[in-house]
Amino acid sequence: MTRVSGLLSIEVVVDGNQVVDARASGGQFRGFEMMMRGRHVTDAPYFTERVCGICSAAHGYAGALVADRAYHNELPPNGWILRNFILGAEILQNQIRHFYLLSLPDFVEFPPVPPFQGVVGGDYRLGVAATGRMVANYIRAVDASRKCHEMMAAFAGKAPHAHGMVPGGVSVPVTADRVLKCSSLLEETISFLDDCYLPDVETLAGAYPDYFQIGSRPARFYSSGLFRVGPRMDTPLTPSGVLYDGRVEPVDPLFIQEHLRRSWFDEGLPHPAPDPDKPLAYTWSTAPRYRGMALEVGPLARRAVCEASGPPGRTLFPGPGTGTMDRLIARAVEARQIASLIWDLLKTLEPGAPTVAQNPSVADPFVSITVEAPRGTLQHTMLVAGEEIARYNIITPSAWNFSPHDNCGNPGPAEEALIGTVLADPGCPVEVGRIVRAFDPCMSCATHVIRPGRGVKVLAVGQPVGVASSGHDTTQRGVEDARDLGCSRGP
Amino acid sequence: MDYCDFRDLVTCSGENTTAVLIRELNRFLDQAAKPKPPVIWFEANACSGDSISLFNAAGPGLEQILSSIIDLRYSNALMAAEGPAAIEELAAAATANAGVFVLVVEGAIPVAARGRYGIVSWRGPMGTAGDAVTVASIVEWLGSLAGSVVAVGTCATHGGPSAARPNPSGSLGTSAALGRRDVINVTGCPAHPDWTMATLAHLLMYGPPGLDRWGRPTLIYGDTVHRHCQRRSYFDRGEFATGPGRRECMFEAGCVGPVTHSDCPYRQWNSYVNWPVKASTPCIGCTTPEFPDGSTPFFAPLPVKRPGSPPGGHKEGIRV
Numbered sequence: 001m002t003r004v005s006g007l008l009s010i011e012v013v014v015d016g017n018q019v020v021d022a023r024a025s026g027g028q029f030r031g032f033e034m035m036m037r038g039r040h041v042t043d044a045p046y047f048t049e050r051v052c053g054i055c056s057a058a059h060g061y062a063g064a065l066v067a068d069r070a071y072h073n074e075l076p077p078n079g080w081i082l083r084n085f086i087l088g089a090e091i092l093q094n095q096i097r098h099f100y101l102l103s104l105p106d107f108v109e110f111p112p113v114p115p116f117q118g119v120v121g122g123d124y125r126l127g128v129a130a131t132g133r134m135v136a137n138y139i140r141a142v143d144a145s146r147k148c149h150e151m152m153a154a155f156a157g158k159a160p161h162a163h164g165m166v167p168g169g170v171s172v173p174v175t176a177d178r179v180l181k182c183s184s185l186l187e188e189t190i191s192f193l194d195d196c197y198l199p200d201v202e203t204l205a206g207a208y209p210d211y212f213q214i215g216s217r218p219a220r221f222y223s224s225g226l227f228r229v230g231p232r233m234d235t236p237l238t239p240s241g242v243l244y245d246g247r248v249e250p251v252d253p254l255f256i257q258e259h260l261r262r263s264w265f266d267e268g269l270p271h272p273a274p275d276p277d278k279p280l281a282y283t284w285s286t287a288p289r290y291r292g293m294a295l296e297v298g299p300l301a302r303r304a305v306c307e308a309s310g311p312p313g314r315t316l317f318p319g320p321g322t323g324t325m326d327r328l329i330a331r332a333v334e335a336r337q338i339a340s341l342i343w344d345l346l347k348t349l350e351p352g353a354p355t356v357a358q359n360p361s362v363a364d365p366f367v368s369i370t371v372e373a374p375r376g377t378l379q380h381t382m383l384v385a386g387e388e389i390a391r392y393n394i395i396t397p398s399a400w401n402f403s404p405h406d407n408c409g410n411p412g413p414a415e416e417a418l419i420g421t422v423l424a425d426p427g428c429p430v431e432v433g434r435i436v437r438a439f440d441p442c443m444s445c446a447t448h449v450i451r452p453g454r455g456v457k458v459l460a461v462g463q464p465v466g467v468a469s470s471g472h473d474t475t476q477r478g479v480e481d482a483r484d485l486g487c488s489r490g491p
Numbered sequence: 492m493d494y495c496d497f498r499d500l501v502t503c504s505g506e507n508t509t510a511v512l513i514r515e516l517n518r519f520l521d522q523a524a525k526p527k528p529p530v531i532w533f534e535a536n537a538c539s540g541d542s543i544s545l546f547n548a549a550g551p552g553l554e555q556i557l558s559s560i561i562d563l564r565y566s567n568a569l570m571a572a573e574g575p576a577a578i579e580e581l582a583a584a585a586t587a588n589a590g591v592f593v594l595v596v597e598g599a600i601p602v603a604a605r606g607r608y609g610i611v612s613w614r615g616p617m618g619t620a621g622d623a624v625t626v627a628s629i630v631e632w633l634g635s636l637a638g639s640v641v642a643v644g645t646c647a648t649h650g651g652p653s654a655a656r657p658n659p660s661g662s663l664g665t666s667a668a669l670g671r672r673d674v675i676n677v678t679g680c681p682a683h684p685d686w687t688m689a690t691l692a693h694l695l696m697y698g699p700p701g702l703d704r705w706g707r708p709t710l711i712y713g714d715t716v717h718r719h720c721q722r723r724s725y726f727d728r729g730e731f732a733t734g735p736g737r738r739e740c741m742f743e744a745g746c747v748g749p750v751t752h753s754d755c756p757y758r759q760w761n762s763y764v765n766w767p768v769k770a771s772t773p774c775i776g777c778t779t780p781e782f783p784d785g786s787t788p789f790f791a792p793l794p795v796k797r798p799g800s801p802p803g804g805h806k807e808g809i810r811v
Contacts, residue, residue, distance in 0.1 A: 002570050002577045005539040007610060007626070011617045025617050027610035028536050028626075029601075030652075031659035040788035046775060047783065050652035053540020053681060097546070105571040115563045115570040118580040139554045146547050146762070153761035157770030159547070160540040160681055161777075164770050171735040171771040181764070264607075274659055276607035282618035284608075356736035433573050444538040 001436070003102040005054045006443030008402070010436055011282075012418055014426050022411065022418035024402045024436070026285035026443040029264070029274060036392035041067050041362060041384055042167050048380065048394065052444050053160045054097070057090035057152060058373030059394075060165040062380040065233055067167035069367040070384055071359040074231040078355040079169025081345050084227045085182075086156045086165060087371075088342035092189060093148035093159075094374035095299075095335040098440045099197060100141035103328065106434045107204055108134045121428035125207045134203075137196040144192040151185040154178050168358035174349045186343055193336045201332040205325050215324035215435035217416040220244040220293050221301035222400065224251065224370035224377045227341070236372075237341070238302055239309035242290055248308045251290075253368065256379075258395070259287035262404035285443070287403035287412060288395055296322075296413040297376025297400045298439065300330040324417075327438040362387055373397055375440050398442045414439050492519070494697060501689045501710050502754070508685045512692045513555050519696050527562040528695050529592040531584055533633060534567045535626045536609045536653045536662055537598025540681040541644035542568045548684035549762040561691065564592070578612060581629075585636050593694065594637035595687075599646040599653035600627050600668035603661025627668065634669040639694060641675045642666065643687050648676035648706070649780040656784050666706060675699060676706035678753075680777035685758060686711050705780050707752070716748035716774050719756040734790070735772045745790040746773035750797075753778040 001008045007027030012019045032051055039047060045063035049056040061083055068075065075083070108131055109124040110116035126134065149159040155172045157163030164170045172178070205212075221243040225236020241248035264281045265272040275281075287294075295301070300322070368381040376397030383391040403412030411419060414436055423429045492500075492515045500511055520527065534542065546553050557563055563570075564584035565577075572580050585592065601608035606625030615622035634640055642665040645651030654662035666674040675694070677686050690708055693700040700708040717723070725731070725740035732739040740746070751774055755766045767774050776786040788796055 002567050002573045005568075006537070007534075009610070009612055009617065011613070023617050025610070025613075027612075029608045029660055030536055030662065031657075034657055034659050035652075035655040040791070042790050043787050046789050047652075047655075047787070050538055050540075050680065050783070053538035053543045056538070056540065097543075101546075101569065110571055113558075115557065115566050118570075118572040118576055118583075120572070120576040142546065142553045146549065146552060149543075149547050150549075150762045150764055153765045155770075157765050157767045157772060158760035160538075160543050163767040163772040163775075166735040166772060169736070172765075173736075173771070274604075274608070276604040280618065356734070358734060442539075 001433070001441075003105065003437060004441040004443060005052065006441075008436075008441050008443045010418070010432055012429065012432060014423060017423050017426055019418050019421045019423065022415040023282055024285070024404065024412060024414050025283040026398075026402060028443060029284040031274065033392050033394060036389050039389050041070050041382070041387050041389060044380070044382065044389070044392070045165050045167070046161070046163070049161045051394065051396070052442055054442060055090060055094055055374045056160040057086050057156065057162050057165070058371065058378055060162050061087045062369060062371045062373075062378050064165045064167055065228070065369050065371065066367050066380045066382045068233070069369060070362050070364050070382065071167060072363040073168045073359050074357060075169045075233065076231075076354045076357050078174050078349055078353050079357065080229060080231065080233050081349055082155050082170035082172070082174070082355060083165060083233065084229070085342050085345045086152050086162060086170065087227070088338050088345070089148050089152035090159070091338055091374045092335055093145045093152070094440075095331050096141050096145040096148065096192070096197060098374075099201065099328065099332065100138045102440070103434075103437050104134060104138060106430065106437060107208065110135060110138075121425065121430050123424065123430050126203070130203055130207075134200060137200055140192060140196055144189055144196075147185045147188055151182045151189070154181055166356065169354075169356035171356060173355060174351045174353065176351055179346060179349055179351070182346055183343075186339065186346065190336075190339050190343070193332075193339055197332050198336060201328055205329060208325060211325040211434065212321050212323040214421060214431055215327070215417045215438060216322045217296065217413060219246070219304065219322050220295050221304045222251070222290060222295040222297050222377055223302045223305040224372055224379075226302055226338075226372040228371065238306050241305050241309060242295060243301075243305050243308050244293060244295075246308070248305055251370075255291045256395070257289050257292075259289055259406035261407045262287065283402075283404045285399050285402050285404060287406040288400050289403075289406050292406070292408065292410075294403060294406070294410060294413050294416060295400055296439075297397045298327070298331075299334045299376075300327045301376055302372065303330045303334065322417075324435050324438040331440070375442055376400060396442075401439045402441055402443065414441070492696075497693070497697070498710060501685075502713070508689070512688055513560055516692050516696065517559050527560065529564050529584060529588040530561045530595060530691075531564055531581065531592055531633060531637075532566040532568075532595045532597065533630065535596055535598035535630060535647065536601050536660065537644070537646055538652075539568060539597075541597045541647070541687070542566075544681035545684050545687055547761055548688060556688070564588070585633055589636045591638045592636070593691065594633050594640045596630060596640065596642045596647045596665045597644055598626075599650050599662035600630050600665060601653070601660035601662045602627050602668060603659070608660030608662075630665065630668060634665075634671060639675070639699065640665060640669070640671065640673070641677060641690060641694070643677045643682045645678045645680045645777060645780075645782050648678045649782075651680060652783050672706075673699070674706055675702065675708065678705070678707055678712070678778040678780070678782075680782060683755075683758060683760065703752070707778075711754060712752040712778065714752065714754065716751045716753055716755055716768070719754070720748055720768055721756055722768060732771070737771060741768055741771070741773040743792050744773050745775070745788070745792060745796070747776035747779070747786055747793055747796075748774040749793065751776040751779050
C-alpha cells in the first residue's frame with residue numbers, strides 16, 4: 001500500500017461486490033522494545049522518537065514524560081507549555097501532510113506526471129475548477145507543513161527527531177525572537193487551515209457524501225485526553241475515556257490486553273519473541289483490545305469521547321458518525337482547534353524563566369503513561385532497574401487501529417471499517433484505499449513486540465504506582481477546557 | 492556552474508542552497524539536453540523520517556524538486572498509484588531505465604529469517620509461507636538494475652536505529668546488504684534535505700562525489716561538528732554545561748560533536764532555524780556509522796559511552 005508511513009498490506013475477501021472479510025498486515029518489525037533494554041532512562045525520548053519519522057515528537061513527548069515520572073521531575077511552566085507547543089506543531093504538520101499528500105490523491109485526479117502517473121480506476125467527482133484548486137492547495141500544503149516543522153524546530157532543535165524535549169522540560173530558552181518567529185509561522189498556518197484545509201475538506205464531503213457511510217464501524221472509541229498540563233503533566237485538556245454502547249467510562253488499564261494469535265510473535269511467557277514463520281499469523285502488529293473490544297483511536301475518537309463526555313442532551317453537531325468522511329473532517333476541525341490552543345500557549349510563555357528542572361535520581365521504577373499522538377492514544381510503559389531500562393513497552397495508535405483479528409476472531413477497527421463495504425468495481429477497489437488512509441496508518445509505529453495477552457496487568461502486579469496516577473481521570477477542569485478545544489464546533 | 496562554485500555553494504551553505512542547486516541543475520539539464528534523471532525512492536525498514544525531512548526542503552521545496560529536478564518514478568510516500576498498479580510502476584520504471592536510474596534507499600534491509608521482518612506485499616494470500624515479497628529481495632533486484640545507488644539516512648547507510656542492538660531483524664545498511672561498495676552514503680537521522688539534494692545534484696552534474704572511508708560525500712562530511720561549533724570557545728576555556736538547557740559547551744552533557752562529521756553548526760535545520768547544540772542539547776552523532784549504539788547513553792560524556800575515546804575527547808587522535 002502506498003501513501004502510508006511504513007509497510008502496510010490490505011487484503012479483502014469479496015463476495016459478489018461486498019467485502020466480507022479484511023486483513024491489515026503491518027509488514028515491518030524492528031523491535032524497539034528489545035533495543036530499549038539496558039539503555040539509560042534518559043535515552044527514552046531521543047531513542048523512541050526513531051520509532052516514527054512523521055510523529056517523532058509524540059514519541060519524544062511520551063518518552064520524556066516517562067523519564068519525568070521515573071525521576072519525579074516537576075516541570076517549570078515554560079517546560080510543560082513548550083512540550084505541548086512542540087507536540088501541537090507536530091500534529092499540525094502531520095494532519096496537513098496526511099490530508100494533502102496521503103489522502104487527496106484518492107479523491108482528486110492529479111496531472112499524470114510522476115509521481116502521480118499510473119493510476120488505475122478513478123471515481124473522481126470534482127469539477128475542473130475544484131480539482132485545480134485542490135492541486136494548487138497540495139503545493140501550498142507542502143509549504144504549510146514545512147512551516148509547522150520550522151515552528152517546532154525553533155524550540156525543539158530540529159525535526160523530525162527533535163532534541164528539545166529532554167527529561168525535566170524543554171532545553172531551549174524562551175526568548176522574544178523565538179516567540180515572535182513562532183507567532184508569525186503559526187499565523188500563516190492558521191491562514192492555510194482557514195483558507196485551504198477546512199474548505200477543501202468541506203468540498204470533498206460535499207462531493208462524496210456516500211463516504212459518511214462507507215467505512216463505518218461500531219462506535220467504540222478510546223482517547224486518553226489531548227495535551228497534558230501542570231508541573232507533572234497529569235491533567236489532560238480534553239476528556240479521556242472509553243466510549244462504547246453510547247456512553248463513556250473511565251479507562252481502566254487492567255482491561256487492556258494485547259492479543260497475539262494472528263501476529264508474528266510466539267505466545268509464550270514471560271517474553272513473547274518474534275516468530276516470523278508462525279502459522280495463521282499475518283502481521284507484525286498486535287491486537288490491543290479493551291474488555292475484548294477493538295477500539296478506534298485518533299481525531300475522530302477524541303471528538304467522539306469529548307462529545308459523549310459533555311453535559312447530557314448537548315449535541316453540537318450530528319453524530320459523529322464513524323465513516324471515512326467523519327474521520328477526515330474530525331482531523332481537520334481538530335487541527336484548527338489545536339492551532340488556536342497552541343497560539344494561546346505561545347502567549348503564556350515567560351521569557352527568561354526556567355524551562356528545565358531535573359531531579360538527580362530515579363524515584364519510581366515503574367511508569368506507564370498514555371498521551372495523544374496525531375493518530376491517537378500512545379502508551380509508553382517502562383520498568384527501571386537502577387537507572388537502566390529493564391522493560392519498555394509501547395502501544396501505538398496504529399496498533400489499535402490496524403490490529404489484526406484477535407484471539408476470538410474479531411477484526412481490528414480498520415478491518416471492521418472495510419467489512420461490509422460494497423465495491424463499485426471489485427476489479428478496481430478505490431474504496432479500500434480511501435477507507436484505510438482515512439485512519440492515517442503508520443506502520444512504522446504499529447509493529448512492536450509487547451508483553452503477552454495479559455497486557456498491562458503483568459507489569460502492574462506488585463507495582464501499583466504509575467498506572468492509576470497517570471492522568472486517566474477526566475477532571476472537571478479537563479471537561480471545561482475541552483469545550484474550547486474539542487467540543488466547540490461542528491464542520 | 493563550475494565545480495569550485497558548486498563545492499563552495501554546498502560547503503558554505505547559505506539560506507538558499509537548495510534554491511541555487513535547483514536553478515543550476517535545471518540549467519545544466521537544459522544545456523546538456525538531458526532528460527530528468529529517473530529516480531526510484533524505495534522505503535525499506537524505516538520510520539519515513541528521511542522522506543519527511545526531504546519534504547521539509549526549503550526555498551524552493553519539494554514541489555520544485557518534483558516538478559523540475561527529478562523524475563520520481565516510484566515513491567511509496569508520494570505516488571498516486573496503489574496496490575498492484577504501484578508494483579507495476581516500480582517494475583516498469585526499473586526495467587525501462589535499467590542501468591540509468593538512481594536508486595534511493597531509505598531504511599535498513601532486514602535479512603534475518605529470510606527477510607520476513609520487512610514485507611512489502613504478498614504474491615498469494617497473506618500469511619502464506621513463501622509468498623511474501625520482502626524488502627531484501629526488492630532491494631537486491633533494484634540494486635542489480637540501478638545505475639547508481641544512494642542510501643539516505645543512517646538506517647539505509649549503516650543500519651542505524653533499525654539495527655540497534657540486539658538488532659532483532661538482522662538489519663543491514665544498503666552497501667552491506669547489496670555487497671556493493673559504490674553506494675553513496677548520506678548519513679543522518681534523518682538526513683538533512685540539503686545533503687540529499689546536494690548529493691543527487693553532484694551525481695547528475697559531475698558524477699559520483701568523492702567519498703570518505705564510510706562512503707559519505709566529503710563535501711558534506713569533511714569536518715566534525717566540533718570544529719565549527721558555535722560553543723567551541725566554551726570548550727576551549729573548559730566551561731562545560733552540566734546538563735541540557737544550559738549555554739556552555741555540551742561535551743560533559745554527552746556531546747559527540749568531536750567524533751561526528753557533519754556541517755550542522757553552520758547549515759542548521761528546518762529552514763535553517765536551529766540545530767541540536769544551538770538548542771542547548773548534545774549532538775548525538777546521528778551521522779556516525781555507529782549511531783545509535785555508539786552514542787548512548789545520550790547524556791553521558793563521550794569517554795564514558797565510548798571507553799576507547801581519549802580523555803576529554805579532543806586532544807589526540809581525533810581531528811577537531
